[in-house]
Amino acid sequence: EPEVTQTPSHQVTQMGQEVILRCVPISNHLYFYWYRQILGQKVEFLVSFYNNEISEKSEIFDDQFSVERPDGSNFTLKIRSTKLEDSAMYFCASSVTRMGEQFFGPGTRLTVL
Amino acid sequence: QKEVEQNSGPLSVPEGAIASLNCTYSDRGSQSFFWYRQYSGKSPELIMSIYSNGDKEDGRFTAQLNKASQYVSLLIRDSQPSDSATYLCAVKSRETSGSRLTFGEGTQLTVNP
Numbered sequence: 391e392p393e394v395t396q397t398p399s400h401q402v403t404q405m406g407q408e409v410i411l412r413c414v415p416i417s418n419h420l421y422f423y424w425y426r427q428i429l430g431q432k433v434e435f436l437v438s439f440y441n442n443e444i445s446e447k448s449e450i451f452d453d454q455f456s457v458e459r460p461d462g463s464n465f466t467l468k469i470r471s472t473k474l475e476d477s478a479m480y481f482c483a484s485s486v487t488r489m490g491e492q493f494f495g496p497g498t499r500l501t502v503l
Numbered sequence: 504q505k506e507v508e509q510n511s512g513p514l515s516v517p518e519g520a521i522a523s524l525n526c527t528y529s530d531r532g533s534q535s536f537f538w539y540r541q542y543s544g545k546s547p548e549l550i551m552s553i554y555s556n557g558d559k560e561d562g563r564f565t566a567q568l569n570k571a572s573q574y575v576s577l578l579i580r581d582s583q584p585s586d587s588a589t590y591l592c593a594v595k596s597r598e599t600s601g602s603r604l605t606f607g608e609g610t611q612l613t614v615n616p
Contacts, residue, residue: 421602433547433591435603446603481546488602489535489554489595494546 392416394495396482402501403472411467411498413482422465423483423492424457426450433481439465440488472502506530507594509607517615522579524610526592529573535595536568538577540588541609547591551577582614 395414403409415422424436437447439457454470465484469476479499483492510525524538535554539547551566553559553575559566565578575594579586589609595602 423603425604432608433593433604433606435605438603448603479546483604485602489597491537491549491552492604493549494539497546 392418394482394484394493396480396495396498398498399496400499400501402503405474405502406471409469409472409500411469411480411482411500413465413467413495414463415465415482415484416493417463419484419486419493421445421485421488421492422457422459423485424467425481425483425494426478427481427497428478436467436480469500472500474502476500477502506605507592507607509590509592509610511610513611513613515613515615516582518582518584520582520614522582522586522612522614524577524579524590524592524612526575526577526594526607527573528575528592528594528605530594530596530605531570531573532596533570533573533594534597536566536575537593537595537604538564538566538575539591539593539606540586541591542588547593550590579612582612584614584616587613 422439427433438445456468479497481497482495485492516522538551553566553568563580567576591609592607593604
């Protein structure tokens with residue numbers, strides 16, 4: 391069964407460093423998303439991406455964040471200058487249609503020291 | 504007012520019982536509704552989607568939607584210890600171009616053998 395994959399599973403970085411989180415969405419899906427979940431809190435939307443552009447972003451997704459689909463399979467989230475409060479699980483998701491079911495990857499645990 | 508509110512847990516049921524999980528949402532424009540299961544430290548796993556009023560059954564799971572009351576529920580019949588997890592209600596509004604999912608805080612379910 392096709393699934394969303396994410397790498398790395400765990401990333402440790404120093405405050406102020408740049409990190410890139412990688413995702414491979416399900417191959418026939420057209421809509422891609424990033425969510426995050428701070429420990430003990432609810433899952434929060436960051437950004438959605440369709441047709442090679444951002445279709446929606448949340449207030450969390452400020453100038454330090456960017457997304458890219460560098461080739462036909464990968465979808466990346468870059469955090470330019472990490473802060474302590476960026477420590478969270480970051481989930482990538484994808485869907486076939488805009489209103490359809492979103493399937494989540496296993497997540498990347500980001501720890502900012 | 505929270506956008507998506509779930510009945511506060513934790514919820515504990517004996518093995519074989521019916522577990523009932525409830526969710527209300529504030530946005531009347533919401534069009535798509537989803538239940539996810541999340542084991543500790545793992546990513547959300549899609550259980551059910553429901554788009555129109557009424558019941559939708561899939562195996563031991565039944566989702567119920569009442570748009571007039573802005574209410575969606577999940578029933579788990581013949582609960583098993585492996586059903587012990589946090590259940591997340593997620594809602595998608597047609598008003599947002601990017602189709603973000605808005606999650607509730609989750610209800611933790613424990614099924615006792």
